Amino acid sequence: MxxxxxxxxxxxxxxxxxxxxxxxxxxxxxxxxxxxxxxxxxxxxxxxxxRSALRHNLAWMQDFARRKGILLAPHGKSTMSPELFALQLQAGAWGLTLATAFQVGIGVSAGARRIIIANQVVCDADLDALDALLARQADLRLWFLVDSLAQLALIEDWAARRASARVFDVLLEMGIPGQRTGCRSLEQALQLARALAASPVVRLAGIECYEGGVARCDSEHDVREVTGLVRRVVEAARACDAEGLWSADADVILLTAGGSAVFDLVVPLLQTQGLSRPVRGVLRSGCYITHDHGNYRRFLALVQQREGLQEAxxxxxxxxxxxxxxxxxxxxxxxxxxxxxxxxxxxxxxxxxxxxxxxxxxxxxxxxxxxxxxxxxxxxxxxxxxxxxxxxxxxxxxxxxxxxxxxxxxxxxxxxxxxxxxxxxxxxxxxx
The missing domain is CATH 2.40.37.20 (D-serine dehydratase-like domain)
Known part of the structure; x- marks a missing residue:
């Protein structure tokens, strides 16, 4: 702690x-x-x-992660509160997840030194901001998502125009047809992973996905759809591993997923074994710190049923x-x-x-x-x-x-x- x-x-x-x-x-x-x-x-x-509910929720989610053998990087966009970020880190969170370069600055000021940007970075000003943050904060580790050759080309163009030697750590994002960002197929993911491995401006450190977009608060549907996503991500990870596409500088492989609705269903992904390097599984739930009286309360009731949990x-x-x-x-x-x-x-x-x-x-x-x-x-x-x-x-x-x-x-x-x-x-x- x-x-x-x-x-x-x-x-x-x-x-x-x-x-x-x-x-x-x-x-x-x-x-x-x-x-x-x-x-x-x-x-x-x-x-x-x-206060009593905040304390309970911090301990509850940290205990869930500990029992599953995974790490927690709560999504800070939920609250954007430095005080709540600090509580999450003090409770044992491995790091924070954020969505924009601006938010990363707030997370760093709150004490986070491991940050996943669960989003694509495409803007010159944002790449400039991340470069400056990394230059100022020597102990900061930062990863962001890449899901296309076009995005990689933008990053390479930024580096060339800035004459920058910066090498960014990135996670390849696997997506779901009809949902938001991410590679739609194994073929697309492998083509991108090969380009990332060959690029001088990025280091491929792992794979990311977001499962919340398919959740309907129906266990039969949610288990089927999220399990399908998990299998596709594991398949992509094993394919990247077989071709040796991970960065030589990465001593572990990051596999990360998670919203706040069906977070239990991505645990098998985060526990993946059998790759050439150790896997670090990182769960990114954010709304757990306050929970709610509606949407997440209904989803959590199903998590309790699936996991056999007494407390919520x-x-x-x-x-x-x-x-x-x-x-x-x-x-x-x-x-x-x-x-x-x-x-x-x-x-x-x-x-x-x-x-x-x-x-x-x-x-x-x-x-x-x-x-x-x-x-x-x-x-x-x-x-x-x-x-x-x-x-x-x-x-x-x-x-x-x-x-x-x-x-x-x-x-x-x-x-x-x-x-x-x-x-x-x-x-x-x-x-x-």
């Missing part, structure tokens, strides 16, 4: 969710303010992270909002909208209710649901015939769960970290 120090950041009323009447100050001192989300000390809506990840990210109007029977409007919470996969999910002035929360009635969002409003529907005790009132606080946490993180420059009783004891910031 490593110790990672992250620079403090300063909070002031320019941050959405920070009290306008409060004095600015360092995030590290936020616990001293004595704030509690349920005491209305902070304005709503407000995205929060529950816990939702750590929610958005507190307030009932601002009950304009007609069966409908309430909340102070939370598209500017504040995920809506790309499904509507927010009401999970808890704190009545006006109450310092405790309870589960919402089962008939509550959010039917739509505007920019600043959520439409909370409820049974108009329900007893008054089960109906929302103006001034009540409603905690909303999310489905797909990534697109809630990018709506907030900071989030308080709270205890189970609502006390604010920490803070993180994001760098989107």
């Amino acid at each position: 490593m110790t990672v120090a992250v620079a403090d950041f300063f909070l002031d009323p320019s941050f959405k969710g920070f009290p306008a009447a409060a004095a600015p100050g360092p995030a590290s001192a936020i616990a001293q303010r004595g704030w509690n989300v349920l005491a209305d000390d902070l304005p709503l809506p407000l995205a929060v992270l529950r 990840l816990r939702p750590a990210l929610t958005v507190w909002s307030m009932v601002q109007s009950v304009p007609e029977p069966g409908l309430a409007l909340l102070t939370c909208g598209r500017r504040d919470i995920s809506y790309d996969l499904e509507m927010p999910i009401p999970v808890r209710l704190a009545r006006r002035s109450a310092l405790a929360a309870e589960a919402v009635p089962g008939h509550w649901s959010v039917s739509a969002l505007n920019d600043q409003h959520a439409y909370l529907c409820f049974n108009r015939e329900a007893p008054s005790a089960q109906q929302p009132r103006v001034g009540d606080r409603v905690e909303l769960g999310v489905s797909h946490p990534c697109t809630t993180f990018d709506k907030w420059r900071w989030m308080p970290v709270v205890e189970d009783d609502g006390r604010v004891t920490g803070a993180i910031h994001t760098c989107f």
Whole structure:
């Protein structure tokens, strides 16, 4: 386990969710303010992270990787938070995964020294940025994806125009027809691998794939499709190995996969044996740190069934909002909208209710649901015939769960970290 120090950041009323009447100050001192989300000390809506769930999730996923004999490089694009990156590294993550050259800079500043860019790099400015980062940080190891001869030609052209001696470590990406990037066939992959092996500007260090695009939350379908992908990637790895196409400088072969939905199904790939060099299997799940109340919760239930797991990840990210109007029977409007919470996969999910002035929360009635969002409003529907005790009132606080946490993180420059009783004891910031 490593110790990672992250620079403090300063909070002031320019941050959405920070009290306008409060004095600015360092995030590290936020616990001293004595704030509690349920005491209305902070304005709503407000995205929060529950500390107990974060701790549980960090340990749960690290334990999963340890038991499978694989390494974890969490995808940082999910949160883009240096503080959460540091927690993941301190919990034992081998490195981080990121998607862009800009994000790599944030990961390096958070202490990561092994970074996989799970994306193609094609832009001169991005190659310049990676070259500069590698020059400044002597202990940084960096890999990015290549999936075409055209991309390789761009990298070689950049090196020639810059008169650069830089040699980039790359991973060949295997893809799926109809899905996103990656070689579609073994023949295409081998043609590219031969060109990578012969190029003076790259080192072929391994093979990458992403399985999440085929997942449907149907075990029979998901097992069949992901297993097919795993077999194609292993076939490509064995073919590259047979031809001796790996870089001479690579003492291990990286095989890496993983989203946050069916991560268990790629473990056989990451455990591949019988190649000419040791295999380092790297899982890149990202959303596990906060989990969610919708999409990933459903997928994880199937992972639990397939793996025989008793414990699961816990939702750590929610958005507190307030009932601002009950304009007609069966409908309430909340102070939370598209500017504040995920809506790309499904509507927010009401999970808890704190009545006006109450310092405790309870589960919402089962008939509550959010039917739509505007920019600043959520439409909370409820049974108009329900007893008054089960109906929302103006001034009540409603905690909303999310489905797909990534697109809630990018709506907030900071989030308080709270205890189970609502006390604010920490803070993180994001760098989107």
